[in-house]
Amino acid sequence: MSFTPEDLFNNAQIFVSKLNQREISEEDKENIISLKTVSSQKTTCTLDIMTDDSITDNNYLVASPCVSIKRETKPLxxxxxxxxxxxxxxxxxxxxxxxxxxxxxxxxxxxxxxxxxxxxxxxxxxxxxxxxxxxxxxxxxxxxxxxxxxxxxxxxxxxxxxxxxxxxxxxxxxxxxxxLSGSHLRLNSTLSVERENLLSRFQICCFGNFTVDLPCDDLKRLIALCGARLVNSPSFFKLNGLKNTQNMVKCDGKKIAVIVAQTEANPQLDVNRYNDFYRRYNAFPVAREWIFDCVALYDVVPLVHYLHCQRDILKYPDLNYATKMKEE
CATH class of the missing domain: 3.40.50.10190 (BRCT domain)
Structure with missing residues (x-):
């Protein structure tokens, strides 16, 4: 027979009431003085019936002057x-x-x-x-x-x-x-198993300077927790040797290249420079708010509203993907 912590708590109160009214014999008291571990789905409790009032240990939840419930859970x-x-x-x-x-x-x-x-x-x-x-x-x-x-x-x-x-x-x-999503498993292009997370299909470079409200190292940690592959320079995107996003997603299963930059912290970066990033590295240059909104919604949101480069220079497959951000 199993009990929840709440059952244990209520039964202990009834016992203490009877104990205080002397309705339990000394023999019964000895038999119930120390109840062993009882498990439930969320926690494991140990119930000890105490007969003195000096319960001061913070590990105990005091049900009455004579009852304590000790939780044996993962440390908070x-x-x-x-x-x-x-x-x-x-x-x-x-x-x-x-x-x-x-x-x-x-x-x-x-x-x-x-x-x-x-x-x-x-x-x-x-x-x-x-x-x-x-x-x-x-x-x-x-x-x-x-x-x-x-x-x-x-x-x-x-x-x-x-x-x-x-x-x-x-x-x-x-x-x-x-x-609740966890990190589920998927087969990559080489038929080996890898873990997939929110941004697992992306490789991301944090480029240039970032303001003190969110330093680059903190932004990188957030991106890494989302499962993306971090690269130190846009030049590493060229290692994939792929020509367009359509191939990256549908054929080779390679990761989508994204350059995250903060415009207000990098006045030297203008639209021409961002256009060059896209042409040279086949990488989407976007604002850091794209990362924030993906996490806030816990969904991969379309890139098109966050682009630093001109939208009209995107090739059709890239524009389609940046707008929809959904795989077929």
């Missing part, structure tokens, strides 16, 4: 974004109560990204938000931390998962779609 590792000072105080209480860790920057160890949201569970676009989505982490409203503290247990994350960003009118559900 958090990063936060956009929180006010009062909200940061709540997070520090959360850290102590649930023995969680707070990191200053994103890392692969992160389990939850905590952000400030509006009433529609939408948040501002920040680097940490994008990294959380691309990294398939739980991206949570600040209200989740408050609710966990109020309930003295970890609440189901799905009720508080961020539903999108404030720049997008509709609910994109990008964090959930990314988290």
């Amino acid at each position: 590792v958090l990063i936060t974004s956009g929180l006010a000072a009062t909200e940061s105080e709540v997070i520090h209480k959360f850290l102590g109560f649930f023995n969680a860790t707070l990191l200053p920057k994103y890392s692969d160890d992160v389990t939850h990204v905590i952000v400030k949201t509006d009433e529609n569970l939408k948040c501002e676009r920040t680097l940490k938000y994008f990294l959380g989505v691309a990294g398939k982490k739980w991206v949570m409203s600040m209200e989740w931390a408050r609710s966990c503290l109020s309930a003295m247990k970890i609440i189901d994350e799905e009720y508080f998962e961020v539903r999108g960003d404030t720049l997008t009118e509709t609910d994109t559900l990008a964090p959930k779609i990314s988290r």
Whole structure:
């Protein structure tokens, strides 16, 4: 017979009530004093019936003065974004109560990204938000931390998962779609298996300077989390030896070449230079906002609205692909 953590919690309260009313014999008390591990789909709990009031260990969720439930789950590792000072105080209480860790920057160890949201569970676009989505982490409203503290247990994350960003009118559900998508396998042109992610079919070069709001290294990390192949120079695109995007996608299965550049940080780059990039490297020069929107929607959006080069110089197969961004 299996029990959920909630069943365990409720049964413990009933037992304590009977214990306090002396309706349980000493022999029964000894038999039930320490209940062993009980498993559920999301967590494993150990229930210990305590007879003194000195429960101070933050690893325990106190059900009553005599009951504690210890959770044996993966350690919680958090990063936060956009929180006010009062909200940061709540997070520090959360850290102590649930023995969680707070990191200053994103890392692969992160389990939850905590952000400030509006009433529609939408948040501002920040680097940490994008990294959380691309990294398939739980991206949570600040209200989740408050609710966990109020309930003295970890609440189901799905009720508080961020539903999108404030720049997008509709609910994109990008964090959930990314988290559940995983990285599926596909056969490449050599019939070997490789993992496919959001931008796995692209090779991307971050070219020139970038402003301090999103340094080049951070942008590259975001792109890498999305599964694209990073190259250090547009000249490496020539290694494919392919003549057009149609061949790259449909024949050889090679990766689409994209050059990401920030115009305002590179005044020396004009439309003629971007046109030359396309002609020389058969690479689409685009604004970095293309990356942001792909992650925000968790979909490969058309390149045509982000092009730095002139649209009329694109060859037909390239123009068709840049407009639709869908494979047949």
